[in-house]
Amino acid sequence: MFPATFEYYAPTSLEEALNLLRQNPEAKVLAGGHSLIPAMKLRLATPPALVDLRRIPGLSGIRLEGDQLVIGAMTTYYDVQTSELVRQHVPVLAEATDVVGDLQVRNWGTVGGSLAHSDPAGDYPAIILALGAEVRARGPQGERTIPIDQFFVGMFTTALQPGEILTEVRIPVMGPGTGAAYVKFPHPASRYAVVGVCAVVGREDNICRQARIAVTGATLYATRATAAEQALQGQTLNADTIRAAAERAPEGLTITGDRVFASEEYRTHLVRVLTRRALMAAVEKIR
Amino acid sequence: MVQAPERLIGAEVKRKEDPRLITGQGTYVDNLKFVGTAYLAILRSPYAHARIKRIDASRARVHPKVLAVFTGEDLRRDGIGSIPVGWLLPDIKLPPHYPLAVDKARYVGDGVAAVVAEDRYSAYDALSLIEVEYEPLPAVVDQEAATRPGAPQVHDEAPNNICFKFAMVAGDVNRALAEADGVVRQRIINHRTSGSSVEPRAAVALYQPATGELTLYNTNQNPHLIRLLLALTMNYPEHKIRVIAPDVGGGFGTKIYLYPDEVVACYAAMKLGRPVKWVETRSEYLRATVHGRDHITDFEVAYKRDGTITGLKVTTYANLGAYISPFAPLIPTFLYVPMLHGPYKLPNVSAEVYGVFTNTTPVDATRGAGRPEATYLLERMVDLVARELNMDPADVRRKNVLEPFENYQTPLAFVYDSGNYPATLNRALELVDYARLREEQRRLREQGRYIGIGLSTYVEVTGAAPSQVAVSLGAQAGLFESAIVRVHPTGKVTVFTGSHTHGQGHETTFAQAIADEFGISIDDVEVVHGDTDAIPFGLGTYGSRSTPVGLTAAYIAGQRIIEKATKIAAHLLEAAEADIVFEGGRFFVRGAPERAVTFQEVALEAYVPRKIPADLELGLEATAFFNPSNFVFPFGTHVAVVEVDPETGQVKLLRYLAVDDVGRVINPMVVDGQVHGGVVHGIGQALWEQVVYDEQGNLLTGTWLDYAMPKAPDLPSFQTDRLETPSPVNPLGVKGAGETGTIASTPAVVNAVLDALAPFGVKHIDMPLTPERVWRALQAARGQG
Structure with missing residues (x-):
């Protein structure tokens, strides 16, 4: 040590x-x-x-800009967890922060650090990915905006270029007819996600207009479960359609296991179960 | 603070040590600072099995902050020997265990070289500068596979890797099996765990060249044993060695032994003439500090249609790891096999145990040591029989537990001192409202929810030991305990004990019992332990022996004090000694309680004589060595209630009840603490904790990110209750309470999970019951169904 x-x-x-x-x-x-x-x-x-980065002013804080909730890269989990703005506009993020690490981690760990680290079992990568956010970075060539779908590219690897610093994340506020939930199966030792699934569902007339589902833990980096998303798109939202969509969640994902706690086969099973549970909970939370 | 109430024994006194420890005022080994301290780091083998062909430390030696680099050859050349084995068995193979590997490294973590530097950073930097040329050899991890022909050989001295074979027989098991109405056969694996004290090991060694005095501050549970083992290993005179174990942050058995690293620290201090500090990292602890359990067992149990269990036949392969840790031979033998009788009438038992070398970290006692393995086997056995007969597990236990007794000769060597097993069983069933719980279980099953109720009825052996018996069975040390009770002129008291507290609370409980004995305030009693220069002798703390053996020694010394104080009081009161009564801290003349002197007045007289005659020896101090006539056997029944998510296999512990009988209780709060901690330890093994190696002997659980310690949010509040059946073995009637929770809880939880899974037809799953294992068992059962 x-x-x-x-x-x-x-x-x-x-x-x-x-x-x-x-x-x-x-x-x-x-x-x-x-x-x-x-x-x-x-x-x-x-x-x-x-x-x-801790002594650089202006890198932390949470504010509303139009229909985006903007969170500075150095904002701690604790600040997100206790933010009224977050609770009001992207409640899933505040709720999910309850299961990130422990008190010490939440007091020190930051939003930008979590995203830039792209830990295969991190919570925020999956949540921010499902929320369809975008990330701002400053580098030698100036500032640029990276859509979250292009941000995570590998285990511990992101679209950030050498010399670039992530400065903020911009999350679309959740409007009426949308609901989201993050379901996590924590490792008993590390409390990292063995599998974590975040689902964001948009509903109109009980029809699924939009579903974004992101998986962490089971994959090398936070990845969207597109087969399940597509299976749900345009469907009536009920237990049967959700179950059918969740069954397809592992399709197209590269799922990895470990030799001590959860094999690839078991994690694949968990991806299905947790996707279903996350979707059910997301629909439940639609307001 | 409690001011000498009616009786201090039995009172819920808050722990005296806690203000010091919880405000960060404790003195742990790593807190010690000596001028000129150098720092030791150990280079450990990355291979489970490898020949060491060459060690080139030249680059490390020229590092500007490096003071020395040592190898196994250096130590041997300077006369440092092999670490001795403290318990010998017939025909045991004793390959040497040098503090640094000499020819071969035999497990991942085996010490290969040592660096001493001006600071810890430099010491670790220098480790990477040492070049070791290894020739990797095939490794063996599984202890059963290790005994098969052609398996890699860990030591040339032990063919087929067998260190020892041990067997005991009671009655006629084969006949019981032949005459049974039914027989269940099961293989069970009691997997390997880590003791995982929060403080890892640490040492500071100091050497005074002028006097030859060698002082070792060290995280251990038994300073005198460490001194003895150190003297033998280093070929250094015992009286020139002082071992001090100050505040120690938990032991759980892992700090009983003399380890290689501490020997190297002493050697380095002597070579360099400077204080040398070594502090283990957590990653090192998981590799280089002993592990526990690790049994592969096959058993057959014979039973009658009415649930009577008539015979048990056991074969166990016990993994010893790469070297014999000092007390390893004792654990899967005398602490395991005789306890296979358990709390039951079970007349026929036979057991065969193979102690086997493998390329893994050495295995020795960790909390429970042998008894958890025996109890786990027995309690799984009872539930498997219940399942076969479609009987309630509580009924099978009622049928088989022994009737209340005092001094019951078991068919497997031990004489249980006292017990009332039906009482704790019935009390537990009553407290959980067993019938209603079963009803609720039925109701929830109809809703697709699976809760399970698990029982564990145990007896265990504590308070080692009658020394002559232990020595006759192979112990290389007696197992008594010593104490000095010193009454100062003001009547304040210091108790010097050979027991060692590293979480157990002796500073409170021992003070409480002695204050009770003298009728004085607990604030007037200080407990000193952990220093070979202060204590006459000590065998230390393990196997729940401190209260029954260590406190008893102090109590006997206290009785000697009272005897002498009575003589002094007689002179002060000008009465016949036979007429003096001692009660509530006052000596008075029988029939005239107003003619009295206090304990403090008597103490003063012993040092400032006014009335006592010249022929009465001055001072008020007594020494006692207590060598118990028997072990003491706590017992009880624990109940676990779990819910299993049949979709993920996740187990949630809903409720836990412990009903224990540990004899007379000194401090219920301290016993509750021991039970809580022990229960968590056992639950940890049942559900989460496991040391895992791959086939090549690489450790896959080398940090706490992978080795799953129990955590508070995963546990319910525990309910504890106690009955008190005094032990006839010691004057206080006490038994040990430090391990009952660990021993009882593991099978209670596993039985609860398998009870929850009964509707699916799942009969057994090996621990830890991880979600995936439960899920796989359900998949397999559904596949069959």
């Missing part, structure tokens, strides 16, 4: 941080540190330098 030697930088502006990343191409960006620091202590990660 003793990391290798590294340099530590604490810039006070985004420009300074971007410069530091340009000067130290192997440097890692430090947000809440609850994934990076343990990996460094086990010497699984040995970055020569850390660029800590």
Whole structure:
């Protein structure tokens, strides 16, 4: 539990941080540190330098901009969990935060850190993916907006380019006729998702107009269960159609297992069960 | 604080040690700071089995902060020997266990080299600079497979990897099987777990070249045993060694033993003439600190149509890991086989145990040690018989438990001291409202919900031991305990005990019992433990022996104090000694209670003599060595209620009840704490905890991200209740209470899950009952149905 030697930088502006990343191409960006620091202590990660974002003003906070809820990258889970704006406009995010990590993790861990880390078993990647958000990043070439569907590209890999810093996530507010739920099957040791499924359902006249379903834990990175989404699209929403759609959830997903707790076969089963439960709960929450 | 109430024994006194410990004022080994301390780190084998062809430490040695690098050859050259085995069995194979591997590494985590540096960071940096050329060898992990011809050999000294074979027979099992109305056969695996104390191991070694004094501060449960083992391993005079175990953050058995790392720390301190500190990381703890359990067992049970169980035949392969941890031979033998009689009438038992070497971390006692394995087997056995006969598991237990007794000779060596098994069984069934619970279960099943009720009726053995018996069976040390009770001139008291507290609460319970004995305030009694220079001798704390053996020694010393104090009081009161009565902290003349002196006045007289004659020895202090005449056997019945999600296999524990009889209770709150902790430990094994290796011997559960410790949100509030059947073995009538929860809870939970799954026809699943295992069992059952 003793990391290798590294340099530590604490810039006070985004420009300074971007410069530091340009000067130290192997440097890692430090947000809440609850994934990076343990990996460094086990010497699984040995970055020569850390660029800590905590002293940069303006990177945290939650605000409403038109029909988007904007959450700064350095906003902690705790701030999301307790935000009235989040409860009002994207309630699933506040509710789901209850099952993220533990109190310490929620006090330190950040929204941007979770997304940029793209942990295969992280909760937020699946939730933000299902919510159809977009991500803003600043880099040497300036600012750009990345649709969340293009953001997660692999295990611990995102569309962020070297030297780019994720600055905020923009989530469409949930209007009338939409409901969402995140269902998580936690690992008994790590409390990471063995499988987690977030479902967002839009309903009109009891017909499913839109369904976005994202899976974490079972896959290498947060991935949409498109076969299930399509199966539900245009269907009357009831227990039978939801069950039928959920059965198809694993289609097209690359599901992986482990040798201690949950095999690929079992996780595939859980993807079906949790998709059904998430859809049922999402429909229940439509307002 | 409680001011000498009517009786302190039995009172719910808050723990004296807690303000210190919960405000961060404890002194753990890693808190100790000595000027000039150097830091030790151990390079551990990444291979389960490999020949060490070459170690090149030249790059590490030139690291500017590195003071020394040691290998196994260095230690051997300097006369450091093999770590001794503390319990020998007939024909046991004793391959050496050197503190650093010499020719081969035999498990992932086996120490290969050691670095001492100016700071911990540099020590870890330098580990990666040591080049070891390994020749990987085929490894064996499964202890049954290890005994088959052609299996990789862990030690040349142990053909087929068999360290020992142990057998016991009572009655005629084959006849019982032949004459049975039915026989159930089952293979059960009691898998490997980690003791997982929150504080890992740690050591600070100090050496004074001028005097030759070697001091080891170390996380252990028994400083005198560590001193003895250290003296033997290092070929160093015992009287020049001082071992101190200060505040220790949990042991659970894993801190009984002398480990290689502590020996290396002492060696390094002597070589360098500087204090050397070594603190284990959690990842190291999971690799290099002993594991527990790990039995593969086949059993056959014979029963009659009415539910009477008549015979049990057992074959067990016990995994010892790569080396014999000092007390490993005791655990699957004398702490396991004789307990296969359990709380039952069961007249015919035969058991055969193979202790087997494998390329895994050594296995030794962890909380329960042998008795959890026996109880798990017996309680699964009873439920399997109940299932075959379509009887209620409670009825099968009622049919088979022993009637109330005192000193019952079992057919398997032990004499149970006292017991009333029907009483705890009936009390538990009454408290859970068993009939109503069964009714609710039926009702919920109709709604597609599956709850299960699991019982566990246990007896276990604590308070080791009659020393002569232990030594005759192979112990290399006696199993008594010592105590000094010192009354100071002001009447304040210090109790020096050979027991060691690392969570058990002796600073409270021992003070409570001695304050009760002297009729003084608990605030006037201090308990000192954990230092070989302060305590006459100690065998330490494990196997729930502190209260029945360690406290009894202090109590006997207290009786000697009272005897002498009575003489002094007689002089002060100018009465005949025979006429002095001691009660409630006052000595008075029989029939004239106003003619009295207090305990404190007598104490002062012992040091500031005014009236006592010159021929009465001054001072007020007594030493006692208590060597018990028998073990003591706590017992009880636990009930678990679970709900199983048949779709995911997820188990939810709804309710847990423990009814225990641990003899006379000193402090109900402390016993509740022990029961709660123990129950969680056992539930952990049933549902979550498991050490897993792959076929090559790689550890797959090397951090707490994978090794699943029990967590509060997964547990219900526990209900505890107790009956008190005093033990005739010691004057206080006490038994051990530290392991009952662990022993009883594992089978209670497993039985509950299998009870929930009864409608599906699932009879047995091996632990831990992870969702996937339950789901697979249901899939298999549905496939058959």
